[in-house]
Amino acid sequence: MMTMNKVAAYLASTAVLLSVAVTPESALMLQLLPEAHAIVGAPVTPVSVAGVARRTTRRTVAVASTTAASQSAAQAATAQQQSATAQQQSATAQQQSVTAQQQAAVAQQPAAAPAVPAASGQGQALPLGTVVPALPAGCTQVAQGGVQYSKCGANYYRAVFQGNNLVYVTAQP
């Protein structure tokens, strides 16, 4: 589960972009490549020469540690982990369907990524701290303690910037 989160977080962190030329693609790219399997091997293009060495190193490390974590998770293979993974995948599938609606022109591309199980409903609670690039459909706005949350099924999300990308992270109001 954490592994998937890390990969998702990692994708967003490599999906740089902004400023002297605020570039936009980030959110779009996240929707384009929302699924963990599509990320590894298709990270996002650096937009600056400075720091590429450091970022490449970090990317390599992140992918490597992710792989190691997946392997150990697979070895452990508890029912709990499997169910958590299934939830994550269903969240991913939801994202893909959002993508399909929003990005008709490129919707085929995420569909070409490795298959994920069909969405199994939005009702399942995701672990806190799960990062998604877009909210599922049918959310309601809830303000609590001065913070805006989107309540979507069993989950509360709050908007955050991950680099230049607006993403949503599951939270406990």
Next chain:
Amino acid sequence: MRFRTKCRKSRHLAGLSLGLALLAVAPAQAQGTGVDPEAARILKRMTDYVGGLQQFGLDTSNTVEVVLHSGQKIQFTSAAKATLQRPNKLHASRVGDVVSQSFYYDGRTLTLVNPDDGVYATVAAPDTLDAMIDFARDSLDVIAPAGDLITTDAYTRLMADTSSGFVVGKSFIDGVRCDHLAFRGYGVDWQIWIEDGARPLPRKYVVTTLALGGAPQFEISMRNWTLTPDVSARQFEFTPPPGASQIEFLPVGNAGAPR
């Protein structure tokens, strides 16, 4: 780290033989000795010039490539406007695109705004533009495309991991005669087109990422440079529009608690 050390060593070895050939002409340079001195000179003239501009505005057009899992390449293009005032002010807005976003830096804080989403995030930032660009990249993963080109120490930044470079020749960008330079660095090739004349401004910049499959490119065209832009301190300060929500940045490398 070990890998990079190795790379540097081999670069030095390669540089040794090249250095012999270039001994007569090569001035003392911070970069690898595979850089043609004329390419270095033209680049440094640009970075000194831009670094010395106290304020400027420009329009940019950016293209980023994404390589799909299938190997298919997709390009995304956007336009932006930026205004900069040294030592510590920057405002940039992406204009006319799918996701609009603005960036404000007033010397004290940095703000990222998605107007259409009604959200913004503000954090304390270092008090110089150069330090802010590093802070934004390292602490927030917010990266200024081509931010390399506008810092006062841009030459050092660009050359830090660059091992070779040469002058391709003259070329026209948006009808302006430019020197076209090509460099090779750590994991990236990059090219830059610099206005040939009294205003050595960058006109185009391309970064090719060799380390990624399909070698995706980032390309930025810079036009409508104005060296006497209409600037007021207020344009660098962000005032939240009514109803906008303040949000946070996720810490770099952490999917969990926002900072």
